[in-house]
Amino acid sequence: MKKKLLAAGGIALTMFSGGTAYAQASPRSPLNDLGMSELRSELRTRHDAAVAMTQDSNVVRSTDSKFQWASEAKAWCGIAVGYAKSSTKDEESINKCDAFYARMNAAPPPPPAAPYVPPPAPPEPACTASRATEVFFxxxxxxxxxxxxxxxxxxxxxxxxxxxxxxxxxxHADKSGGDAYNAKLSQRRADNIAAALERLGVPRGDMTVVAKGEGQPKVDTADGVREPANRRVEILAQERGN
Structure with a gap:
């Protein structure tokens, strides 16, 4: 616990619970250079403003230090006014009156800026490509x-x-040739497509090559018919993890 008292010569002291006191000096106020009549007016103005602020409910409830500075200004300006009534300039109380008056009227410091939080990364665009593709021959x-x-x-x-x-x-192959020939033809077609994809960066181990000959036509025809839609290689990509 601490309390303030006025020592000889008007020097402000702060007394702690242990009994130790020390002087708290304030910057010299230009009010000390005023004539007595003008000084009394300035001190009274500061004192009355400080009293009004300590009675302002918004100030009392605020979380900044305005109420504290207004209370200090009220006390020190009151002391300075008392001295001035007897035509005495108490420099220390004048200094503190002016200093705390300036503090109580200062704008409160701005709240600390919120830490910067980068915006979330945009979602990856959905894949719209078909997993099934055909190449014709x-x-x-x-x-x-x-x-x-x-x-x-x-x-x-x-x-x-x-x-x-x-x-x-x-x-695959169409039905224009024999079964055995078409089986080998469809195998070569599939192997050539796999080789082309390997050149494009697809690992050979990630490809399964199958030959169906003329056994699974896309368009059903009679035997011996040259059907372009049946001369094809189908490429089907599995979903990852399947």
Missing amino acids: DWNVDMPAGEAETTLAAIAQNRTQCGWGPLTITG
């Missing part, structure tokens, strides 16, 4: 047409972006 040809390179490059790129798992590559 000319009659009795096991190499895909040139435009197939664009299709295969998209598969390789989408596999990475969409997080696809292994690929199943299935070769």
